[in-house]
Amino acid sequence: MxxxxxxxxxxxxxxxxxxxxxxxxxxxxxxxxxxxxxxxxxxxxxxxxxxxxxxxxxxxxxxxxxxxxxxxxxxxxxxxxxxxxxxxxxxxxxxxxxxxxxxxxxxxxxxxxxxxxxxxxxxxxxxxxxxxxxxxxxxxxxxxxxxxxxxxxxxxxxxxxxxxxxxxxxxxxxxxxxxxxxxxxxxxxxxxxxDATTAEFVKLTQNAYRDVNIAFANELARVAHDYGIRSRDAIALANVHPRVDVLQPGPGVGGHCLPIDPWFLGQSSDSLDIIESARRINEGMVDFVAELLEGEVGPLAGTSVAVLGVAYKGNVDDSRHSPGLRFADLLRAVPAASGTEAEATATDGGQTGHDTGVDVRLHDPYVDDHDGSLGLVDLEDALRDADAVVVTAAHDAYRDIDPKMVRELVSRPLVVDTLSCLDANAWRDAGFDYVEV
Ligand SMILES: NC(=O)c1ccc[n+]([C@@H]2O[C@H](COP(=O)([O-])OP(=O)(O)OC[C@H]3O[C@@H](n4cnc5c(N)ncnc54)[C@H](O)[C@@H]3O)[C@@H](O)[C@H]2O)c1
Ligand SMILES: CC(=O)N[C@@H]1[C@@H](OP(=O)(O)OP(=O)(O)OC[C@H]2O[C@@H](n3ccc(=O)[nH]c3=O)[C@H](O)[C@@H]2O)O[C@H](CO)[C@@H](O)[C@@H]1O
Incomplete structure (x- = not known):
């Protein structure tokens, strides 16, 4: 045919x-x-x-x-x-x-x-x-x-x-x-x-279901943090029950599908409730990541942060609706501390350097930035003199990074592993404070 x-x-x-x-x-x-x-x-x-x-x-x-x-x-x-x-x-x-x-x-x-x-x-x-x-x-x-x-x-x-x-x-x-x-x-x-309408509804249902379930895991991550326990240990133990299968928390939900398909479901209906809350929880995870970071370094203004991963998840090249980019936007919106050079550049339109309170360096080995619109830099440039490394996509390439090499480059040994994809002990052994979502 x-x-x-x-x-x-x-x-x-x-x-x-x-x-x-x-x-x-x-x-x-x-x-x-x-x-x-x-x-x-x-x-x-x-x-x-x-x-x-x-x-x-x-x-x-x-x-x-x-x-x-x-x-x-x-x-x-x-x-x-x-x-x-x-x-x-x-x-x-x-x-x-x-x-x-x-x-x-x-x-x-x-x-x-x-x-x-x-x-x-x-x-x-x-x-x-x-x-x-x-x-x-x-x-x-x-x-x-x-x-x-x-x-x-x-x-x-x-x-x-x-x-x-x-x-x-x-x-x-x-x-x-x-x-x-x-x-x-x-x-x-x-x-x-x-009919065709049911087929459309079914597709949206599948993605809304996954989004809601990820939101549940993300909410548990925040609650567990309030109790000072590790959410991933709790989830793994909860999942031993034959009818419980909680997903994994992370920096939020990205891609061309999950962040938008739930809204399609509500396009001609006023009845979204849990689905709408799930969207809010998942979008809000970048704020939680920023809170974790602030908990370690104090006010973010004046810091340099290496954000590793602008793909929406590990080992893909798609950056649509990516949590890494959303987190970078959040950091870029941090105002410069008053009286600093960064504040001066903010008021001169950013002509003389980075014009926000946080110097954000973005890296991703898979994402194509041929027109430079994402502003990706190579790994060494991202890490050099950084106050924190934040991993926002679980690429295999990040699991393989040698933390001792990173220690040589950064100014402060702090890593926030939003997907728990790194070898925590290896990073701790290399002298890092290791924080995970
Ligand atoms: N990416 C996924 O994982 C995935 C999975 C299941 C379903 N979907 C759905 O499949 C659809 C496509 O998604 P995608 O990720 O492949 O998008 P994409 O952006 O990767 O590809 C879409 C392609 O369509 C082309 N295009 C734009 N206008 C066109 C036109 N008028 N005629 C012909 N081609 C045109 C674009 O140039 C682009 O190459 C979306 O509705 C998406 O929700 C995506
Ligand atoms: C119902 C379903 O399965 N639909 C799939 C989905 O594909 P996807 O690639 O978008 O799906 P995910 O792999 O779930 O990733 C989404 C985001 O959720 C984060 N995440 C994931 C699991 C977890 O436990 N914790 C998380 O935080 C992850 O990092 C990423 O940001 O939509 C496609 C298009 O419609 C479908 O075709 C495809 O079947």
Whole structure:
């Protein structure tokens, strides 16, 4: 079958590779020319080795990255769906733009599948009506279904084949067509949702569930701190119960999915309560990290802090909604102490140096900062003369750092391990005060 995948980022690329490796004729259309040319040159953007091989195999099997869409029997849409903080609504601009493109190429009998995560009702309402600009009617002239993607970044190649899938069409015939497309490729079970809106709701439910459960762990971390005990010991012991499975606390929840999908669930409902609290707790974890830091160094104004990890979690390159960046913003908002040079630079517009109370140095070995917008520096520059090292992504590369090397560079031996990913004893033996969330 000829398939056109619209959007070949994290999800679309893996999906295009899945179909191409199964023998379909796949074109991956993306308006990002740099991405397309890197792929054409055989250089997929990913930190996952298995995924790299999977995509390279797909390119060998005829997968064609393209900066123009094509006519196809099936159009699969995998474009971003960010959250607009101002309107507190899902930003469906990319989905609608992709829908308009598909409409231009749509023919009677084609199948359209929306994989992007969207608020309940989007496939049947906004997306269908954009597609109908083609002059064709959804359900009559073309089939339309929602098939949410559920892969875990870090384990995409395995999960894209082995996960169960939920498929909901706008009618039974659309569901049948979509099920028939995925069934031969996936090892997991395929579950038919009663309709597209239920399929959308289910995807959001899964991510809201995880967000709420992480919030529970984060709340326990704060409570345990008040009692002077280690939350991770308590959680490990609580989890010996057969019906208790508490997750791990950390610096908050990041990524393109968990921080925004719970809000999509509440887009046309006033009934979010525990889900909304969970969001607040998880966003507030960077304040807790700052409190832990202050507890050690006193007022933060005038300090230099190395923040290690701007990816949203360990061993990935995605910095969207990352706790590390949120923590850096919090530090940058600390006003300079009065009478200091930093205060002077703050009032001269920051022309002569760092213009906030905290000198923040950001490092991440995985995140691409080709345009310098994140201001990443190399590890030695981040650590040199730092008053504290704060680890905000559990990269393997950080576990491997030699604390004795770090001791030589920093001005004060203090490490805040927000994910408890370092070897605490090795850091203590190297002379560090070791603090964890
Ligand atoms: N990243 C994840 O872990 C994950 C997992 C499951 C579901 N999802 C969902 O999948 C969707 C895609 O997420 P992602 O992480 O792959 O995003 P991404 O930003 O990595 O990729 C999206 C791609 O779409 C391209 N694009 C933008 N407008 C386009 C258009 N009009 N036509 C064609 N391409 C266009 C962009 O250039 C980009 O390369 C989102 O709805 C997300 O919520 C993401
Ligand atoms: C329901 C579910 O599983 N959905 C997954 C999720 O993928 P993800 O990569 O976003 O998920 P996580 O690995 O959970 O990470 C999220 C953040 O939570 C932090 N975290 C995690 C566990 C913990 O115990 N304590 C924490 O603090 C972690 O550091 C990071 O910041 O959404 C994708 C897109 O929809 C899905 O496709 C994918 O299935």
């Amino acid at each position: 000829k398939i056109c995948v619209h959007g070949i980022g994290y999800i679309g690329l893996a999906t295009a590779a899945l179909f191409a490796n199964a023998g379909h004729d796949v074109v991956g259309y993306d308006p990002n020319e740099r991405l397309v040319s890197e792929l054409r040159a055989g250089n997929p953007r990913t930190t996952e080795e298995e995924l790299r091989t999977f995509v390279l195999d797909a390119l060998d099997n005829g997968f064609e990255p393209a900066d123009e869409p094509v006519e196809a029997d099936c159009h699969l849409v995998c474009v971003p769906t960010p959250y607009d903080e101002e309107s507190q609504m899902a930003d469906l601009a990319y989905v609608e733009a992709a829908g308009r493109t598909v409409a231009e190429y749509l023919r009677p009998g084609d199948l359209v599948i929306l994989e992007s995560t969207v608020p309940p009702g989007t496939t049947e309402d906004a997306f269908a009506s954009v597609l109908e600009n083609s002059g064709l009617t959804a359900g009559e002239d073309f089939a339309l279904a929602h098939c949410p993607e559920m892969v875990l970044p870090g384990n995409i190649t395995y999960e894209i084949v082995h996960n169960d899938r939920i498929i909901g069409g706008i009618d039974t015939a659309s569901t049948d067509r979509a099920v028939a497309l995925y069934e031969p490729l996936v090892e997991g079970a395929i579950h038919r949702a009663p």
